Amino acid sequence: MGVLWKLEPATAAKHRLYQRYLDAWWPILLQTSQKTGYARPRVTLLDAFAGPGRYEGREPGSPVFILDRLLNHDAVDRMNLSPRRVHLVFIEKDRARHAHLVAELEARFGPVKDLPVRVEVRRGEAGRDSLAVLDELGAWGNPILGIFDSWGSVNVPLGVMSRIAHNRSSEVITTFGPNWFSRREELNADTLDTVFGGRGFWTPADAELRSDERWRVWLHTYRDALRRAGFGFQLQFQLVPRTGQPLYLVFGTGSPAGLKAMKEAMWKVDDRDGESFRDPRTRGAEPDGQLDFFQLAEHSDPDLLELVTQRLVLGTATVEEIGDWLLRETTRWMPKHALKAVRELRGDGAVTLQSPGKLTNKSRISLPAPVRS
Numbered sequence: 001m002g003v004l005w006k007l008e009p010a011t012a013a014k015h016r017l018y019q020r021y022l023d024a025w026w027p028i029l030l031q032t033s034q035k036t037g038y039a040r041p042r043v044t045l046l047d048a049f050a051g052p053g054r055y056e057g058r059e060p061g062s063p064v065f066i067l068d069r070l071l072n073h074d075a076v077d078r079m080n081l082s083p084r085r086v087h088l089v090f091i092e093k094d095r096a097r098h099a100h101l102v103a104e105l106e107a108r109f110g111p112v113k114d115l116p117v118r119v120e121v122r123r124g125e126a127g128r129d130s131l132a133v134l135d136e137l138g139a140w141g142n143p144i145l146g147i148f149d150s151w152g153s154v155n156v157p158l159g160v161m162s163r164i165a166h167n168r169s170s171e172v173i174t175t176f177g178p179n180w181f182s183r184r185e186e187l188n189a190d191t192l193d194t195v196f197g198g199r200g201f202w203t204p205a206d207a208e209l210r211s212d213e214r215w216r217v218w219l220h221t222y223r224d225a226l227r228r229a230g231f232g233f234q235l236q237f238q239l240v241p242r243t244g245q246p247l248y249l250v251f252g253t254g255s256p257a258g259l260k261a262m263k264e265a266m267w268k269v270d271d272r273d274g275e276s277f278r279d280p281r282t283r284g285a286e287p288d289g290q291l292d293f294f295q296l297a298e299h300s301d302p303d304l305l306e307l308v309t310q311r312l313v314l315g316t317a318t319v320e321e322i323g324d325w326l327l328r329e330t331t332r333w334m335p336k337h338a339l340k341a342v343r344e345l346r347g348d349g350a351v352t353l354q355s356p357g358k359l360t361n362k363s364r365i366s367l368p369a370p371v372r373s
């Protein structure tokens with residue numbers, strides 16, 4: 001592959017997701033709180049596999065659109081941008097791509113030293129150099145968003161994720177390229193040990209031989225790794241573009257608000273260009289063939305109904321607890337989706353109301369007792 005390459009549909013879809021997410025992330029972190037008057041002293045975004053800044057068809061690469069959307073954000077006047085306060089760090093390993101990125105940023109934005117934020121473009125190795133550059137910039141103690149967007153070889157040690165996880169209000173997004181999960185023979189076992197935190201953590205996933213199951217088990221395995229690293233909340237999904245190969249993302253955050261913001265970003269891009277987010281927990285249940293198009297609009301997504309049923313297999317729960325489980329454990333669904341899904345499952349006789357009175361968030365729900373013959 002040359003310095004630039006063609007923008008694949010899955011990458012374009014991923015960019016739309018990042019853009020939606022960052023549009024929400026910057027003001028949350030940079031605006032002064034109206035209640036307390038508190039403003040965070042520093043915020044750092046690390047794009048550790050930055051790329052050359054542009055695609056063959058001239059579409060912007062991640063460093064360019066990240067900077068562009070920050071500088072042109074609707075709320076930029078309330079963000080108090082300054083080079084001391086806002087740091088954007090781009091790491092690229094390849095010499096020619098690094099040089100291209102430096103030139104591209106300069107061509108688009110002028111000399112980076114004159115920008116209202118600090119922009120560092122480093123030639124280096126994401127796994128080896130991320131912590132050192134965060135040290136150097138004094139990023140710790142304030143929010144960091146780490147984007148680890150490699151193609152095939154996710155080689156960032158879990159120790160890096162763990163440092164970020166234990167830092168205040170910090171998050172990571174890790175992507176896995178197409179075919180990552182089916183190309184195990186190209187992956188070095190010692191590297192995987194550092195990425196997953198030890199051999200015992202990843203060899204069970206590697207033992208899965210069914211091709212359509214591999215992505216699910218590997219994503220779960222990486223999600224578990226981020227949990228062990230210290231992220232209280234994790235989200236994993238397959239990003240399926242309208243055409244072309246899918247990509248895989250795992251997101252780690254310390255707060256339910258971060259999780260909600262990422263899900264809201266997914267809802268905003270969902271379907272717009274035909275992409276979808278596939279939850280590894282579901283098998284892509286087809287809608288009931290009996291329903292016509294207009295009825296379908298009235299009904300919950302079959303994936304949601306399947307997931308609520310999965311939660312109830314674990315035991316009785318209130319609607320509120322089901323909502324919390326949907327937020328923590330599923331790719332797209334939010335607490336607000338629980339009540340409608342339970343109502344619908346109840347109407348179909350697929351769940352039972354355990355508490356008296358009408359169905360509310362406090363109602364206890366279970367699966368119907370099995371009929372014994």
Ligand SMILES: C[S@@+](CC[C@H](N)C(=O)[O-])C[C@H]1O[C@@H](n2cnc3c(N)ncnc32)[C@H](O)[C@@H]1O
Pocket residue numbers: 048049050051052053060061062063091092093094097124125126127149150151155
């Ligand atoms: C998937 S591309 C990045 C695309 C870019 N983030 C975007 O969205 O436009 C991965 C990039 O990481 C670079 N790379 C590969 N290994 C790396 C490493 N260990 N550290 C930093 N960059 C690396 C590659 O040269 C390539 O430019």
